[in-house]
Amino acid sequence: MLADMIESIAKILFIFGMNIGFFAPVLGWVERKQSAVMQDRIGANRADIFGFTVIGLFHSIADAIKVLTKEDFIPTGANKFFHTAAPFISLVPAIVTFCVIPFGGRYTLFGHDVNLVISDLDVGLLFIFAFSSLATYGAVLGGWSSNNNWSLIGGLRASAQMLSYEVAMGLTIIGVLMVYGSLKLTEIGVMQENFFRWGIFMQPLGFVLFLTCAIAENKRAPFDVPEAESEIVAGYFTEYSGMKFVMFWMGEFLEIVTISGIVTTLFFGAWHLPFITDQMLLSFFQFAGSNGASILAMLVNIATFFIKVIFFIWMQMTIRWTLPRFRYDQVMKLCWKMILPLSLINIFITGLVFLR
Amino acid sequence: MNKMTDIDQKKCHPMVGVPIEKLRPKQVRKNLELTLWESLYIFEIIRGMYITTRHFVLNMIGFVFKPKGQKRRIFTVYYPEEKVTIPAAYRGRPVLVTWKNGKEKCVACGLCEKICPANAIMIVAEERDGSDRYPSAYTLDMSRCVYCGYCEEVCPKEAIVMSAEYQGLAERDRSKMIYSKEQLLRSEESVKDRIEYIRRIYSKCSY
Ligand code: SF4
Ligand code: SF4
Numbered sequence: 022m023l024a025d026m027i028e029s030i031a032k033i034l035f036i037f038g039m040n041i042g043f044f045a046p047v048l049g050w051v052e053r054k055q056s057a058v059m060q061d062r063i064g065a066n067r068a069d070i071f072g073f074t075v076i077g078l079f080h081s082i083a084d085a086i087k088v089l090t091k092e093d094f095i096p097t098g099a100n101k102f103f104h105t106a107a108p109f110i111s112l113v114p115a116i117v118t119f120c121v122i123p124f125g126g127r128y129t130l131f132g133h134d135v136n137l138v139i140s141d142l143d144v145g146l147l148f149i150f151a152f153s154s155l156a157t158y159g160a161v162l163g164g165w166s167s168n169n170n171w172s173l174i175g176g177l178r179a180s181a182q183m184l185s186y187e188v189a190m191g192l193t194i195i196g197v198l199m200v201y202g203s204l205k206l207t208e209i210g211v212m213q214e215n216f217f218r219w220g221i222f223m224q225p226l227g228f229v230l231f232l233t234c235a236i237a238e239n240k241r242a243p244f245d246v247p248e249a250e251s252e253i254v255a256g257y258f259t260e261y262s263g264m265k266f267v268m269f270w271m272g273e274f275l276e277i278v279t280i281s282g283i284v285t286t287l288f289f290g291a292w293h294l295p296f297i298t299d300q301m302l303l304s305f306f307q308f309a310g311s312n313g314a315s316i317l318a319m320l321v322n323i324a325t326f327f328i329k330v331i332f333f334i335w336m337q338m339t340i341r342w343t344l345p346r347f348r349y350d351q352v353m354k355l356c357w358k359m360i361l362p363l364s365l366i367n368i369f370i371t372g373l374v375f376l377r
Numbered sequence: 378m379n380k381m382t383d384i385d386q387k388k389c390h391p392m393v394g395v396p397i398e399k400l401r402p403k404q405v406r407k408n409l410e411l412t413l414w415e416s417l418y419i420f421e422i423i424r425g426m427y428i429t430t431r432h433f434v435l436n437m438i439g440f441v442f443k444p445k446g447q448k449r450r451i452f453t454v455y456y457p458e459e460k461v462t463i464p465a466a467y468r469g470r471p472v473l474v475t476w477k478n479g480k481e482k483c484v485a486c487g488l489c490e491k492i493c494p495a496n497a498i499m500i501v502a503e504e505r506d507g508s509d510r511y512p513s514a515y516t517l518d519m520s521r522c523v524y525c526g527y528c529e530e531v532c533p534k535e536a537i538v539m540s541a542e543y544q545g546l547a548e549r550d551r552s553k554m555i556y557s558k559e560q561l562l563r564s565e566e567s568v569k570d571r572i573e574y575i576r577r578i579y580s581k582c583s584y
Contacts, residue, residue, distance in 0.1 A: 059433045063453045229419060336426075339433075343425045 024133045032139050036119055039327075040275055046081035048274040048334065053077065055335075056342045084267075091263035096168055099260065103166035108261065108268035111159025114152040115275035121145035122282040123207045125292050125322045126299055128315040137292075137323070138207055145206040146198070149283060150191060153238060156272065157183040160240070160247060163269070164257030175256025178349060179247035183238055185356040190234035192364040196227040196371040197287050210291030214298050220288035226367045228288045230360050235280040236337060237352070239273060243344035246352055281333035289329050292322040463541035465574035468526045470542040472563040473515060474535060474572070481562060482536035485512040489528035489537055497521040498528060515558035520551045530579055538571045 050065075054077055057064025068079040095104055122145075125137030142148050157180060164176015200223045201209045213219050221228050237244040248256030258269045285291060293299075302321060306314035347355065415421050439450025454461055463469070474482050485502035496518075503513040528537050540563060548554050565572070 055433065058436045058451075059429045061432060061436060061451050061453075063451055063455070066455075339426050339429055340422070343429045344422065 028133070028135055029139070032137065033120075036124070036139060037116070040116060040119060040278060041271075044278045044334075045271045045274050046085070047078075048277065048338075049084065049270075050078055050081050051334075051338060052274075052341075053080065055338050059339075059342055088263050088267045093264065094260070094262045096260050098168040100166040100168075103162045104260075105265070107159050107163035107166060108258075108265040108272070109159075110162060111156050112268045112272040112275070114156045114159075115272040115279060118149050118152045118279045119275075119282060121148050121206055122279070122286055123210050123291060124282075124326045125319055126211065127207075128319050129311075130315050130319075131312055135319070136207065137319070141205070141207050144204050146194060146204045149279075150187070150194075153276075153279075154183070154187050156276070157187075159269070159272070160257045163261065164247075167257075167260035169260050171253040171255070171259045172257050174253050175247045175249075175259070179240060179257055182240070182244065182247060182352055182356075185353060186234045186237040186244075186360075189356050189360040189364060190231065190238060192361065192368065193227050193230040193234055194287070196224045196364075196367045199368070199371050200224060200375055206286050206291075210286055210293075213290040214293050216290070216293075216295040219290040219295075224288065224367070224371070226363065227371075228284070230364050230367065231287070232280075232284060233355075233360060235283070236340065237356070239276045239280060241273065241277070241337070242341045243347050244352055245346055246349050249346060251346075277334055277337050278330065280337070281330040284333050285326060285329040289333075292326040294321070294325050463543070465541075465570040467541055467543075468524045468539040470519065470540055470546060471517065471522065471524075471526075471528055471537055471561075472540045472542070472568065473537055473558065473561045474565050474568060475562050477565065479562075481511060481515075481558070482534045483512050483515065483532075484510045484534055484536070485515075486510075486533060488531045488533065492527045492531045493522075494525060494527065495521040495523050497523075512558060515561065517556045517561060518554065519546060519556060520554040529575060535572055535575070538568050538575065540568050540571060 054064045065077040065080045066074050068074065068077070068083040070079055073079075095101055120139035121142050123136075123138035123141075128135045128137070160179035160183065161176045164172040164174075164179065167173075197209070197220055198204060200220070201212050203209055203212075209220075240247050246252075246256075248258065253259075258266060261269060294302075299318065299322075302318040303314050306317040308314075309317055436450050444450055448459075476482060485500050487500055487502070490498045490500050499514070499516040499518075500512045501514040502510055505511050524539070526539050529539050
């Protein structure tokens with residue numbers, strides 16, 4: 022009982038520390054620095070502590086100090102309750118969805134069975150969809166309650182876009198479910214132990230479609246029409262400042278991490294190294310005793326998982342800084358006229374091949 | 378090249394931009410219909426990502442292994458730590474040039490005061506030892522100056538030139554931007570390049 026509690030708390034602390042303490046500030050830095058170097062610029066490098074700039078990393082700290090001391094502004098005529106609630110509604114799903122993503126397998130440590138996922142739900146994938154659609158409310162409410170035309174337009178665009186892509190995203194995943202026959206993410210992870218059973222080989226089209234839908238769902242370029250800076254100021258969060266603005270911003274970054282986590286779990290072999298099964302890893306670390314071997318294998322698996330996650334974060338950042346924004350009708354057309362039929366075709370082909 | 382910059386002296390061929398015969402406009406595909414390959418998006422996206430990633434990687438390598446004769450591959454200047462060399466054609470703060478003995482060259486003819494489009498200059502002329510004219514007060518209001526360089530162009534004695542100074546031009550208080558003669562005096566040596574340049578340029582223009 023006590024061991025279970027300690028295990029849960031340790032996992033929760035690890036994931037939340039990783040997400041809020043590491044990924045959120047570091048991604049803010051990466052977004053600035055990567056885009057700068059990519060565009061032959063230098064990027065943020067002025068914030069320093071005793072003359073050390075650490076290639077601009079201190080800008081995250083400077084940002085934190087800035088947002089904490091900034092005025093929290095609520096425009097006149099805004100609905101105070103919803104205006105305050107909207108950033109929370111968009112941040113919480115981004116954090117919560119990570120709790121069903123397994124970041125490691127099952128290990129026996131000191132006679133205790135450790136399963137490296139915060140909550141091993143039977144309907145893990147549905148849980149992710151349920152919560153990521155909740156984030157829509159954050160954008161819509163934020164846009165509606167700000168009493169600002171730009172915000173309203175942004176909110177409307179966000180609602181239409183996110184709802185459309187929700188449908189398509191659900192359909193793209195069905196292929197994966199048909200292949201692995203489970204909604205439980207840990208099971209899907211276990212089944213990808215064999216390199217050639219990774220989702221990318223089973224569902225190459227599904228992967229591309231899912232990634233597109235996920236980026237659109239996250240409202241990032243090239244699908245950033247709800248917050249199109251050049252058209253509608255900042256879209257649904259035009260009227261936000263200080264901590265609330267940062268919550269929208271953090272929600273976006275954490276969703277990048279979550280998307281990368283889902284993509285890794287579904288399509289890129291979760292925590293497995295290619296060609297190396299868990300058993301091989303355990304026997305390789307046999308020299309450290311059975312507990313030591315488990316711990317080392319666990320660390321290797323966690324590292325593998327997060328390296329994959331970081332790769333996909335990097336990929337999403339690159340896409341964001343490479344592509345121009347779609348026009349709004351193009352976004353809709355892409356969803357309903359291309360991705361939806363393609364995902365149906367994908368389901369059909371998968372059915373032919375796998376269900377027989 | 379137009380008439381103003383076409384100067385018959387060999388030494389000076391100021392060239393602005395790309396010469397017209399070297400301009401070869403790229404062929405632009407006018408039809409906006411995407412080809413099948415492009416409307417698949419994926420491969421074009423990968424091509425775009427390849428370009429940005431190539432820039433990223435080459436720049437990152439350029440930070441570590443510096444290319445020959447350069448500090449880094451990215452040519453942005455880290456401004457306060459590094460500074461660019463200002464070309465002679467640059468018009469910075471107008472300064473008064475002195476003779477070797479520290480006396481100003483200006484003879485208080487008042488031409489610069491007259492030509493200045495922003496009315497930034499104010500001169501009080503006086504006689505020295507019953508022979509030379511000199512400005513007993515030369516006030517330059519830098520909050521009005523537009524850096525046009527007319528004063529330099531009109532001056533018969535090369536007494537006022539546009540120096541390469543570009544720092545410390547802005548102040549929080551406008552009263553600090555009104556310079557007296559003493560603040561503006563510079564030795565001939567420090568503005569040598571600019572004097573050479575104006576001799577070359579202005580002497581050739583016929584009005
Ligand atoms: S540069 Fe132009 S504006 Fe400035 S003092 Fe000379 S003539 Fe006046
Ligand atoms: S034009 Fe030259 S010489 Fe005449 S007053 Fe101005 S600075 Fe002095």
